[in-house]
Amino acid sequence: MSTVGKAVSLLELFTLHEPEIGLSDLARRAGLDKATARRLLTALAAHRLIEQEPRSRRYRLGAGLSRLARIRDAHFPFVRLAAPVIRELSQETGETVHLSEFSAGALLTVHVALSAKANRVNVDVGQVLPLHGTASGIAFLAASRLEVASAYLEKPLQAFTAHTMTEPDTLAKAIAFAAASGYSRSSQGYEEGVHSIGAAILGADGQPIGTLSIASPVSRIDDHLAASQGEAATRAARLISARLTGEA
Amino acid sequence: MSTVGKAVSLLELFTLHEPEIGLSDLARRAGLDKATARRLLTALAAHRLIEQEPRSRRYRLGAGLSRLARIRDAHFPFVRLAAPVIRELSQETGETVHLSEFSAGALLTVHVALSAKANRVNVDVGQVLPLHGTASGIAFLAASRLEVASAYLEKPLQAFTAHTMTEPDTLAKAIAFAAASGYSRSSQGYEEGVHSIGAAILGADGQPIGTLSIASPVSRIDDHLAASQGEAATRAARLISARLTGEA
DNA sequence: CCAGTCGGTTCATTATTTGAACCAGTGTTT
DNA sequence: AAACACTGGTTCAAATAATGAACCGACTGG
Missing domain, CATH: 1.10.10.10 (Winged helix-like DNA-binding domain superfamily/Winged helix DNA-binding domain)
Structure with missing residues (x-):
């Protein structure tokens, strides 16, 4: 090195x-x-x-x-603009919500609003998330240009748990679902017992620059709740995107 | 290098x-x-x-x-706690106020609240200030242990303007004034036309960790105003110190 | 009072860094 | 369209900077 x-x-x-x-x-x-x-x-x-x-x-x-960091933030106010939205989304859903920024081929967690519940998912600022295996990553791939996503699918996909999607086909379906619905879903793909809903945040050029994700204990989630979280995540991500591009 | x-x-x-x-x-x-x-x-x-x-x-x-920076800030929330006080002090005095942190033998400007006036002093985040020659530096020396201050006086003092205090005796008097009154004063010691009032911010152990400073165009300042700024600066610095040590 | 830490220092050996010269691409100017 | 002046990026022998085992002195707990 x-x-x-x-x-x-x-x-x-x-x-x-x-x-x-x-x-x-x-x-x-x-x-x-x-x-x-x-x-x-x-x-x-x-x-x-x-x-x-x-x-x-x-x-x-x-x-x-x-x-x-202040110089960077003044130029690229991602965390600053997103933080209040993340906090509100966490309060609204009662779950841990984290914000990640795309950097060097992976998602870097830059902000977290923890759930107030005793049984919650803990995420640390600084955690590096792979693009497959997390709801955030899938949402990011779904929002990326097709060539970027398919290039990623070419490479071997590491398994983190027994539930990690390592088959390109399975992952492609998850990406297609995210592209269609606006949000992605991943159950225990990165860590056992953790369910998450992700949505991509877009920059001024329409390309994704990061994601947000609602992380809950799997025990608390059913399909209905997942759909409602998905809607909330999509709304929050759109709001952040709009604020980033000066539209709100 | x-x-x-x-x-x-x-x-x-x-x-x-x-x-x-x-x-x-x-x-x-x-x-x-x-x-x-x-x-x-x-x-x-x-x-x-x-x-x-x-x-x-x-x-x-x-x-x-x-x-x-977030990891550092969580552990050492200097800017986070001080920023609102700095903003308020700037509004109260109508002048530019900046916050500096001691690091590696000098003061590093880490936060600035600019005056709303057209004729104002501009300070950039990131500026490195010497301990002599600025009100901030003098306030810092006055709050430091005697041995630290006198060790600094031993070394040759660079002149930045024609008004910079380069004589150890002159500087010692300015330090004594600051130690007695709680705030320091420097007119054009670092930049022509800039008058500033400084006050030290203390950490939990009573040692200074940084300073704040009110910077005005010299044309706007008289002794009476300087004294009132000094009082405001002292109050603000004490408030930040108290918040840092969890006392408020 | 010994053993096991700690932070810090030294200097011959070694491996990394360096930079002139070289692409290929792009936008200007003639 | 040709010459020009940039840009970002790459190569490899030569030069320089990084390395680490062994060493201090100070401190701590048994």
Whole structure:
């Protein structure tokens, strides 16, 4: 891996649950030598992408990231515009709703509104979702240009659970359903016990840039509820698309 | 410079005003070879810190930055908690107010609320402010431990304008004033024609973590107004500090 | 007081980065 | 339509920067 890749993989070790990590730990988890990790960390710190807590000497993500994210967000206000809609959809359905952005061939979860219920699906910001196997991914493929979707179907499809659609034909049918109805459905395709309804969010050029998804415990879902969630998801996704393109 | 440093400096070329840049341009401005720049960009893109617009092939900041910034923000909600206070302070005073975070020996501007007036001071998010020469910096030094402040006074002080305080004694007096009154004052110390009032924001351990600053055209300021701005700045900074430590 | 951590440093070895020269494509200008 | 000046992207020998085992000193808990 490139040196830059290693440095970024250090950044990616920090999570919501573990926002500060010590040097030895970082090196171990990244599979790097301590000396290497430290050199990378100081390089990142020089640009404020990493900070070191002076007392504990542990490392954490730096203010430079906030700065860069703000520049990006000003130009591409995906999360900012979508967040209130996501929150409302979560309240309306009582389920966890998450927002994903297409990036480098997969969907990156960038925002989550958790259900208030005790039995809920938990999704972490930062999770990378495959295009097959999740309702979000299927909705994305259904909204993509045909050549993109069929190119994706060519490649072998990894199974995540016993329910993952790995047959191109099965997946093509799910995509066709999503294209026709506006929303996609996936039951336990990525994680056992999780049912989700997805809908694509379109950019100004009509191409999909991300998705939203309502994730529920399978036990709570029947066909009728799925259809009503699908309608709500479609409405929310359209609203976000419209706001992105300045139409609302 | 380290490879990582070069890669990050590519990220730093993107600004609010220029959120998308082509390869040749990036290479030129970063002082890198085109081949090198491209290799770094693809490494960054693999981790979603950079995205490439498929149509124009231009590069822009990637979704991974939003993700990392959100992790940082959840742990260290400086901007999130301070932003509403900053906005209100700007409305109350009618002037531009900016929020800076201490990082790597300087203050990094992370949030700005611009004045509504035509004749106003413009500050960009991302600007790096020295600790001497700006009201923010002086307020920060005044709130720091004595050894930190005096260590800073040892080093030579760069002049930015004819008004920059470069004499350790002069600066020490300004720091003493700030320590006594709760706010600092700097007239044209960093940029001609700009007057500013600064106040430090303290973390849970009582150490300063950042500052806020009211920036006005000098023409608009007299001693009486400066004092009233100072009081408002102090109040706002205290409120943010309290919210950060969970006291409000 | 020993063993096992930690963060941090050194420097000979090694592997990665570098950049001039090269495509191919596009839009301008002559 | 030809010459031109850009663009993004690629190649590979040469040069440079990254690497990691071994080492500190400091701290912690048994």
